[in-house]
Amino acid sequence: MAQKYNAEDIKILEGLDAVRLRPGMYIGSTGPKGLHHILWEIVDNAVDEAANGYADAITVRLYKDGSASVEDNGRGIPTDIHPKTKVSGVQVVFTQLHAGGKFDEHNYSFSGGLHGVGASVTNALSEWLEVEVYKKTVYKMRFTSYYDKKKQKYECGIPDGPLTDTKKKTNKKGTFVHFKPDKEVFSERSFDVSTVENRLQELAFLNKGLKITLIDERYTQAEMMPSEGGMPDLFAAATPYTKEFCYEGGLSDFALCMNEGKTAIYKQPLYYTAQKEGVLVEFAIQHTTDFTESMFSFVNNIPTPEGGYHEVGFRAGLTRALNDFAREKKLLKDKEANLQGEDFREGLTAILSIKMKNVQFEGQTKTKLGNPEARMPVESTVLEGIEKLIATVKGKVFEDIVKKAQGAAKVRQAARQAKDNARAKNSIENLTLVGKLAACSGRKPELNELFIVEGDSAGGTAKQARVRQTQSILPLRGKPLNVEKKRLDQILQNEEIRTMISAIGGGMGGDFNVEKINYHKVIILSDADPDGYHIRCILLTFFYRYMADLVKGGYVYIGMPPLYKVYKNNVEEYAYNDEELEEKIKIVGRGYQIQRYKGLGEMSAEQLWSTTLNPLTRNLTQVTIENAREAERTITALMGDKVEGRKQFLAQYANFNKVDTFMDKMPVRKQNGEGREDE
Numbered sequence: 001m002a003q004k005y006n007a008e009d010i011k012i013l014e015g016l017d018a019v020r021l022r023p024g025m026y027i028g029s030t031g032p033k034g035l036h037h038i039l040w041e042i043v044d045n046a047v048d049e050a051a052n053g054y055a056d057a058i059t060v061r062l063y064k065d066g067s068a069s070v071e072d073n074g075r076g077i078p079t080d081i082h083p084k085t086k087v088s089g090v091q092v093v094f095t096q097l098h099a100g101g102k103f104d105e106h107n108y109s110f111s112g113g114l115h116g117v118g119a120s121v122t123n124a125l126s127e128w129l130e131v132e133v134y135k136k137t138v139y140k141m142r143f144t145s146y147y148d149k150k151k152q153k154y155e156c157g158i159p160d161g162p163l164t165d166t167k168k169k170t171n172k173k174g175t176f177v178h179f180k181p182d183k184e185v186f187s188e189r190s191f192d193v194s195t196v197e198n199r200l201q202e203l204a205f206l207n208k209g210l211k212i213t214l215i216d217e218r219y220t221q222a223e224m225m226p227s228e229g230g231m232p233d234l235f236a237a238a239t240p241y242t243k244e245f246c247y248e249g250g251l252s253d254f255a256l257c258m259n260e261g262k263t264a265i266y267k268q269p270l271y272y273t274a275q276k277e278g279v280l281v282e283f284a285i286q287h288t289t290d291f292t293e294s295m296f297s298f299v300n301n302i303p304t305p306e307g308g309y310h311e312v313g314f315r316a317g318l319t320r321a322l323n324d325f326a327r328e329k330k331l332l333k334d335k336e337a338n339l340q341g342e343d344f345r346e347g348l349t350a351i352l353s354i355k356m357k358n359v360q361f362e363g364q365t366k367t368k369l370g371n372p373e374a375r376m377p378v379e380s381t382v383l384e385g386i387e388k389l390i391a392t393v394k395g396k397v398f399e400d401i402v403k404k405a406q407g408a409a410k411v412r413q414a415a416r417q418a419k420d421n422a423r424a425k426n427s428i429e430n431l432t433l434v435g436k437l438a439a440c441s442g443r444k445p446e447l448n449e450l451f452i453v454e455g456d457s458a459g460g461t462a463k464q465a466r467v468r469q470t471q472s473i474l475p476l477r478g479k480p481l482n483v484e485k486k487r488l489d490q491i492l493q494n495e496e497i498r499t500m501i502s503a504i505g506g507g508m509g510g511d512f513n514v515e516k517i518n519y520h521k522v523i524i525l526s527d528a529d530p531d532g533y534h535i536r537c538i539l540l541t542f543f544y545r546y547m548a549d550l551v552k553g554g555y556v557y558i559g560m561p562p563l564y565k566v567y568k569n570n571v572e573e574y575a576y577n578d579e580e581l582e583e584k585i586k587i588v589g590r591g592y593q594i595q596r597y598k599g600l601g602e603m604s605a606e607q608l609w610s611t612t613l614n615p616l617t618r619n620l621t622q623v624t625i626e627n628a629r630e631a632e633r634t635i636t637a638l639m640g641d642k643v644e645g646r647k648q649f650l651a652q653y654a655n656f657n658k659v660d661t662f663m664d665k666m667p668v669r670k671q672n673g674e675g676r677e678d679e
Helices: 017-021 032-051 089-095 118-124 193-206 234-238 251-258 309-328 372-392 397-425 431-436 456-465 495-504 530-546 548-552 578-588 605-613 628-639 643-653
Strands: 057-062 068-072 126-148 153-159 164-181 211-220 240-245 270-276 279-287 294-299 348-355 449-454 471-476 521-525 556-559 564-568 571-575 593-596 620-623 668-671
Touching: 017 118, 017 153, 032 057, 032 068, 032 118, 032 164, 032 193, 057 193, 089 118, 089 126, 089 153, 118 126, 118 153, 118 164, 193 211, 193 240, 193 251, 193 628, 251 279, 251 294, 251 348, 251 628, 270 372, 279 372, 279 397, 294 309, 294 628, 309 348, 309 372, 309 397, 348 372, 449 456, 449 495, 449 530, 456 471, 456 605, 471 495, 521 530, 530 548, 530 556, 530 628, 564 578, 571 578
Parallel strands: 057 211, 294 348, 449 471, 449 521, 521 556
Antiparallel strands: 057 068, 068 164, 126 153, 126 164, 211 240, 270 279, 279 348, 556 620, 564 571, 564 593, 620 668
């Protein structure tokens, strides 16, 4: 019998209740990503003040109790009474969704916080939040979240009282926001200092001359930056870890930073900025001897890793301008075809930042620009900028760019021939590939899984253990090619690479189409030892460089085989690390025995199935690109030609008593048994 469904059954979520009920809609998740998101919302508000010329300094502080604060020297949130709500502007900003000063272009020319939900969402998801506004005197207000027993509901972001003018005089100006993430919301409440550092440095690059200071009271200066021998620094041992970011070179400094560890073909990045049709465009470019393109784009200081119309305009303008130069200088003969955009972008590091009004991002996560009107202002600015740079830059910089592009064109043509040969040689129907690939019988990519397995021995066991309908096994012989050090035509000569391309489907490089892949889970399954981790790094480098959308789409996983089996009589427990081993020993009890797996090939088919292949019991780690800038720098350091950069990386991050050090640096999501996922 159906229940009654009346108007009284329709619930109206008031104030910030919607945020509390569905936090993922506003911040993406309640894991580490969401935790940092509520900090970014407050930081972005401060940066908007700076980007519009009202502030030049921001301080972010992380406290031992898990709270964080952001202070700027801007105009300060309005403290007067709002004519409609009859409460202070501060209370409106922190308690009303879609309320803010950024919908009116009179107050902010450009803004990253466009939806007016940032400050209120942070308040809704905090145990408490305190605000101070400095306008000759100090104004204060506090908000608290608590469970109301009478209403039997959680009240979030409730003012303790109205905004108070303390009458305390101050020479400061701006806003100070201090909040503590709510333990009832977040599974992890510890801010990661490296994540915060990376974002603040990025914002400093994007806002020339803006000084951003990070103070982390959880660590001392000595703990984070230990001295190299000699007497201990007593001052550093007592001082909170502090890092300052300020770049007078702006985007040029950004490009130089991204090219550390690479060999540039001209020393100083090429920089230009102009405003056209209401869009402020800035770009900096620098070519290196590398073979892949690194593009970092931003709209109103917000990263757009999925690109958008601004990137389309940038690439079109750059290609046209450089082809025009090549024609004018007779570097291209009349009978020769124009060089393609990908030729000019080989080895290019490009930073593109635009600021515009009425931005339309695709989704609250703000990863792709959806404004078609942004394309032409960017394209014309790049055309104009390259022309002016050609006239002012000394030396043969642009001739060197064209010569590199001509070399890339020759490689592209050779690679295209190699691709055609690879398709013919390694098509799924071809016996060579079939001999390596144990293909599944299913034809639905969303259900199919490809396990890339280290070695023939493990591959043989995996073939016996798999579910033939949905699981394919591709054994690798030896270590794959490190593509970071090779040209595209050299990469395509490698049999293992060709086999992976053919098995996965969708092509590679600029031709890669994620909609044509044969599997929605591509799972790297290697041994849990240094060689196995090296293979993971090599394969992830290939996917990142030549199948980036495979990673961005969340289709790449790492299988997590157990390290130990603890058993006694009919009791068996598997441990995936040393910490788990102690727990499993307690479960099995006295008289236990331990088997240490040196490789996947040591497992029986039944054991491999139950621990590593069975979707109901296995552990998978999903690989994502949370921070493209950090991913670029890490891959360059680990897999590139510069030995010194690799030494510095190892000195900073390596723990030689722990083999999964590099895995800890990866942005991952662990998928536990029964399909549950934890960040």
